[in-house]
Amino acid sequence: MALIVDQENLGTSEAQWRASQKLQGVDLLEPLHAKRILLVAPHPDDEVFGAGGLLQRAHEDDVPVEVIAVTDGEGSHPHLDGAQTRDLVRRRTSESVEALRRLGYARPNISQLHLPDSKVSLHRSALLAALTTTLRPGDWCVAPWRHDGHPDHDACGDAARQACESRGARMLSYLIWTWHWANPDDVTVPWESCRRLQLSRRERARKRWATMAFTSQISARDPQTSDEPVLPAPILRRFWRPNEVFIEESGGNDVVN
Ligand SMILES: [Zn+2]
Incomplete structure (x- = not known):
């Protein structure tokens, strides 16, 4: 399944x-009750879109968080030249720091x-070693x-998941693109293993404010050729809802060694 995101392919609407x-239930x-949370972000913004409410809750509960970027x-x-790409990388890194700051983390702990990008599967063993x-x-x-x-x-x-299994650690999966391609009746989503974090008005407002830090993703992609952002507004709105949903992955227990 190819993931297509543009104005003609906006996926399942947030209204739906x-x-x-099913989602409310x-x-x-x-x-x-974690000693620490290891938050794995494939791209700089996934940590906030997928778990910006959980991050606030962790901060409030004094649970240390390490983001693995x-x-x-x-x-x-992809159209940028080498120098522009280096600028983009700096910009995206600082957007992530700013977003985490907006969630309460004055000095976020980020390991890069x-x-x-787009080739993580070719470096699976390096990723697995880093997580383990x-x-x-x-x-x-x-x-x-x-299966996002x-x-x-x-x-x-x-x-x-493999690192958690080998270390006996607990894992929660967050959803980003599932909200795009799936629908509430989709049987491929394990709804019975889903858990909902209900956000307070304040948490929700802060999360929304944090998502606005990712200007490279939510502003026009290239003002000279296109007004379309990487993440169009209908997609961004999915991450402003009053709850976050995580899949409780089975098989792991809290590490005892
Ligand atoms: Zn991503």
Whole structure:
């Protein structure tokens, strides 16, 4: 399945998701009791779109968070030359820092792996090694769902799941592109394993403010040739809803060694 995102391919509407009884009926996520959260972000923005509410909750509960920035996100603007791409990478990194600051993290802990955007699956062993060595007893790993629909997201989710299994760590999967290609009746989404984090008005407002830090993704892609942003508004709105949904991955237990 190829993931196509443009004005003609805006996926399942947010109105459809908001009206979904299935989504409203998803069980609540239990309170965080992690010693630390390892948040795997294939691209600089996934951590905030997928888990900006969870990040605020972790900060409030004094749970330390380490963001693993897997790629630098250089693939969002493929027409750029080398120097422009380096500027884009700097910009995307600082957007992520600013967004995390807006969620309460004055000095966010971000480890960058610099794997190539759109080619994470070719570097799976390096990613798996990085995650396995970073995971510690009592950590929760929060990563994209391994069937999210973007090859980098799927590769990150797959490696995270394997790392969690080998370390006996607990894993929650977040959803980004699933909201695009799936619909509330989609049987390929394991709804029974989903858990819902209900956001307060304040958390929701802060998350929305944080998403606005990613100007390279939400502004016109190239003002000279196109007004279309990488993430059009109907897609961005999915991440302003009053809840976040995570898939509770089975097979892992809290690390005891
Ligand atoms: Zn992504």
